[in-house]
Amino acid sequence: MNIRNNTIVITGGTSGIGLGLAERFLALGNRVIVCGRREDRLAALRARLPGLVALRYDMADEAQRLDFARRVAEDYPAVNVLVNNAGIQLATDLRKPLDMERIRGELEINLVAPLQLSSLFAPFLSGKPGAAVVNVSSGLAFAPIAAMGVYCASKAAVHSLSLSMRRQFRDLGIEVYEVAPPSVDSELGWQHRPQGGSHGGLSVAAFVDAVMAALEAGTVEVAVEQAAGLREGREALFDRMNP
């Protein structure tokens, strides 16, 4: 992937990996548009990074996804790269009756949003130089942590979807990349940590270094650090990860 001279849309750019990628792409001279739900974060980003376009949208809401895609196409017609990054991670106790609204919400942002956004952007990206979709899955797509079974299943689905998308989008001249992060120190899953403690893992900056190098090298499945081991070891690791 050419990591320069693009106009890039990144979902979930108000913190963590999305913000790290946005800052790095901006520093390389790309035009970058991010979205997120927290207006205070978006306003702070607009003030700190004047080159960044930061839009308030909830990607778990279909009407907002449709409006976002329409607005980007109208206002930023040069967009040639979509990064499906926004996601949440919830703990789920599968032994009790489930709160289905909560389950649907997690699946909506982690799986349905990348699915629908990619389809909405495909005709718009098609034919442009450097056209690409980047899906952020997870090392947990390959060997789940049982306590977060729905999250892991959503990421396994994103991995599968990326394979199909890569094959179909080939006809449209759109490259499809999958980034499978290991544990990266972001705000992800703060709900199930006491007092919102650190997620731990690789720093966002170190992770972004690895991703940019792999994307530039044309690696279509970017599995960083432990995530690479998970991809290779798959289910063999399940018992070790779930003692």
Ligand SMILES: NC(=O)c1ccc[n+]([C@@H]2O[C@H](COP(=O)([O-])OP(=O)(O)OC[C@H]3O[C@@H](n4cnc5c(N)ncnc54)[C@H](OP(=O)(O)O)[C@@H]3O)[C@@H](O)[C@H]2O)c1
């Ligand atoms: N950190 C890790 O260890 C790790 C490992 C594997 C995979 N990942 C994946 O990496 C991606 C980024 O996560 P992160 O670690 O950077 O976590 P994060 O710091 O919590 O960032 C998540 C981003 O997604 C946005 N977001 C969440 N729900 C949204 C919605 N409904 N609409 C629009 N934006 C939404 C958040 O913005 P708002 O809250 O402002 O909406 C935020 O900008 C996720 O897909 C995650 O599953 C992370």
